[in-house]
Every structure is written in structure tokens, then in C-alpha cells.
Amino acid sequence: FELYLLTPNLCTHGFSTATYTDNYTQDNVTDPKISWGAQHLLPGCGYNVTLLHSKLSSKTWPMIEQVMQRLLQTMPAVVLDMRVFDASGSLMPRFTIELVRADVPDVASDTGALGPAKAEGAVLPKSADTRMVVQGSKGRCVVEGVPLQAKLQLRVYHSSMRMQTVDLVTTRLRLEFVFGSDIVFRLWAIEVPGGLAVWASIDDLDMNRLPERSRPFSGQLGLRNGQSLEVSGRVQLPWETFQPGLIEPALAFAKLGRIHASGYHPADVPDRLASFTMKQLQ
Numbered sequence: 001f002e003l004y005l006l007t008p009n010l011c012t013h014g015f016s017t018a019t020y021t022d023n024y025t026q027d028n029v030t031d032p033k034i035s036w037g038a039q040h041l042l043p044g045c046g047y048n049v050t051l052l053h054s055k056l057s058s059k060t061w062p063m064i065e066q067v068m069q070r071l072l073q074t075m076p077a078v079v080l081d082m083r084v085f086d087a088s089g090s091l092m093p094r095f096t097i098e099l100v101r102a103d104v105p106d107v108a109s110d111t112g113a114l115g116p117a118k119a120e121g122a123v124l125p126k127s128a129d130t131r132m133v134v135q136g137s138k139g140r141c142v143v144e145g146v147p148l149q150a151k152l153q154l155r156v157y158h159s160s161m162r163m164q165t166v167d168l169v170t171t172r173l174r175l176e177f178v179f180g181s182d183i184v185f186r187l188w189a190i191e192v193p194g195g196l197a198v199w200a201s202i203d204d205l206d207m208n209r210l211p212e213r214s215r216p217f218s219g220q221l222g223l224r225n226g227q228s229l230e231v232s233g234r235v236q237l238p239w240e241t242f243q244p245g246l247i248e249p250a251l252a253f254a255k256l257g258r259i260h261a262s263g264y265h266p267a268d269v270p271d272r273l274a275s276f277t278m279k280q281l282q
Contacts, residue, residue, distance in 0.1 A: 001055040003062060007048050007076040008173065036070055050074045078146040078170040080177070083139055084156060087183045087239055087250040087278040091139020098155035099132045099143065102167075146170055160184040160203060162238065180242030183250050185281060186234050187217035189261065196264050200252070202282055203234065222258030222266075249279035 036058075038051040052070050053062040080099075084092040131152075134141055146152070150170045154177065157163040161181040168175065186205065190197045190213055198217050201209075216233025223229060229237075239250050253273045260266040 001061070003052040003067060005050040005052055005071060005074055007050070008046060037074070048076070075148060076173055077144065078148055078150070078172070079174045080143040080146055080154070080170075081174065082136065082141045082143075082154070082156065082177045082179070084136060084141075084158075084161070084179045084181065085139065085242075085247055086160065086181045087252075088282060089247050089249040089279060092136075092158065092161075092181060093138065095136045095141070095156060095158040095161065097132075097134045097136055097141050097143070098157075099134075099146075100153040100155065101131045102151040102153060148173075160236070162236075178244035178247075180239045180244075180247075180250075183237045183239050183252060183278060184235065185252060185278070187231060188214045188233075189217040190214050196261055198259060198261075200281060202278075217261065219259065219261035221256055222260070223255050224257040225255070249277035252276050252278045252281050 036051050036053050040049050041047075042049055052067055052074065055061060082097060084095045086092045132143070134143065148170055152168055152170065154166040154168060155163055156165075156177075156179050158181060161179075164179055166177060184203045186201050186203055188199050188201060188210065190199070190211060218232050219230075221229040221231050221235065229235070237255060241250065251274065253269060253276055256269040256273075258266050258268055
């Protein structure tokens with residue numbers, strides 16, 4: 001008589017992967033020499049089988065309390081799969097992920113209790129309640145080993161992306177999240193006969209591509225919603241139309257209505273630029 005737990009094998013390949021560390025969960029027992037804990041991957045079906053009790057090895061019948069305790073210890077952990085897109089609709093090369101555990105005691109007096117970082121690019125957090133900091137790459141980051149029923153706050157950010165947060169409870173074995181960055185570009189000004197020419201570029205433009213006498217634009221942008229934005233070369237706006245299920249390049253200038261620089265008459269942003277995308281800006 002034997003009891004087994006059958007669970008799916010959630011594998012990840014080719015992306016930034018980290019292992020969640022949590023000293024409040026017990027380690028799985030996987031020694032095949034004892035009467036429980038042995039694990040085996042079933043070929044061809046993608047499932048793991050874990051032995052919970054063997055009467056043949058233990059010479060005893062299982063007890064309900066014992067089996068329930070072992071079941072809790074061997075339940076599979078959750079996989080968090082995060083993808084981040086930049087405003088051109090492409091996967092963002094780099095970004096930062098933070099996971100904050102909301103349902104464990106404060107461990108400020110013992111930062112070592114957080115455990116070692118398990119992934120390349122992961123570092124121990126500066127604040128006591130932050131469980132993990134991981135650097136995503138190639139637009140994706142996968143965190144494995146997160147306990148079931150954990151209350152977490154997921155934070156995603158980058159220099160071209162204001163911090164976005166999601167409060168969640170890990171109720172499924174795999175949770176996927178898709179984020180969009182901000183709309184970020186630079187404005188440049190060139191003195192021309194009779195006025196000032198203003199043009200836009202991507203945020204990380206090679207300086208060798210700048211026309212002669214170009215300088216960062218300094219002035220105000222009048223948004224179509226009536227607000228005014230002070231600009232000193234770099235513009236960063238939220239990507240409000242981002243749709244996780246339909247990734248399309250963001251409109252670069254759709255929010256802009258008027259541009260003004262000290263010493264010059266204001267100018268309206270042409271309506272034809274409202275459909276200009278961040279992909280075209282590249």
C-alpha cells in the first residue's frame with residue numbers, strides 16, 4: 001500500500017530565472033531510502049510523482065495527520081512569469097523585479113534569515129521586508145519556488161518605467177504578468193533662421209547622430225488634457241493605452257498639444273503627429 005502525490009512539472013528555459021527563498025517553509029524530504037519523499041519524473045507526460053507513504057518500507061499504515069503534514073511539505077511551489085515590453089512594442093532588454101512578502105514576521109534584526117540569492121543578478125534586499133530583488137533580461141523574468149497561498153507585492157521598474165506594483169495571493173501553480181514601460185523620448189532644439197526647430201529622438205540615441213548645434217530642448221509641453229509639463233531634454237509619460245493581450249507600439253506624441261520655449265511664440269503640435277508611434281521614432 002502506497003500513497004503518491006502527482007503534480008505538473010513546470011520548467012522554464014532561456015530566460016532570467018530565480019529561485020524564491022523562504023525560511024518559513026520546510027525543506028522537502030527527497031531521500032529515497034526512507035518510507036516517503038522519493039520523487040520521480042514520469043516520462044512523456046510532464047508530471048512529477050512524490051511518495052507520501054509506503055507501508056512496505058515503513059511497516060505501518062499511514063496516519064491522516066502524518067499524511068497531511070507530508071502533503072503540505074511536498075506540494076509544488078508556484079512559478080511567477082513576468083514579461084515587460086517597452087513603448088516600441090519590443091521586449092525590454094533589462095528591468096528589475098522585487099518581491100515583497102506581506103504575511104511573514106519582520107526580520108529586520110537578522111538579514112541573514114533572508115537566505116542567499118539563488119539567481120545571477122539577484123541581490124539581498126536593502127529593506128528588511130523585501131524578500132528578493134532580481135534583474136530580468138530579454139523581456140522576461142521567471143521566479144520559481146514561491147509558496148502557495150503566499151501574500152506578495154510584485155514590483156517592476158526601470159529607468160524608462162515608473163514602478164508598477166501588483167498585490168497578489170499565489171493561488172495557482174503558475175501566475176503570469178505582462179507590463180508595459182513608460183513612453184520615453186528626448187527633445188532637441190536647433191536655432192534656425194526665424195525661430196527654433198524642435199525634433200525628437202529615442203532615449204538612448206547615439207550622440208554621434210545628433211545634428212550640429214543641437215541642444216536638449218528646455219521649455220514646456222502643453223498636454224491635450226490641459227496639464228503642463230516642464231521639459232529639460234527628456235520626456236517620460238505613462239503608457240495609458242497599454243493592453244497586455246494586444247501588444248502594439250505606443251503613440252509617441254498623441255498626448256502633446258502645444259510646445260513652448262522661453263523667448264519664442266508657442267506652437268501647436270501638428271495633428272498628423274498624433275498617429276506617430278515609438279516604433280517609427282527608432
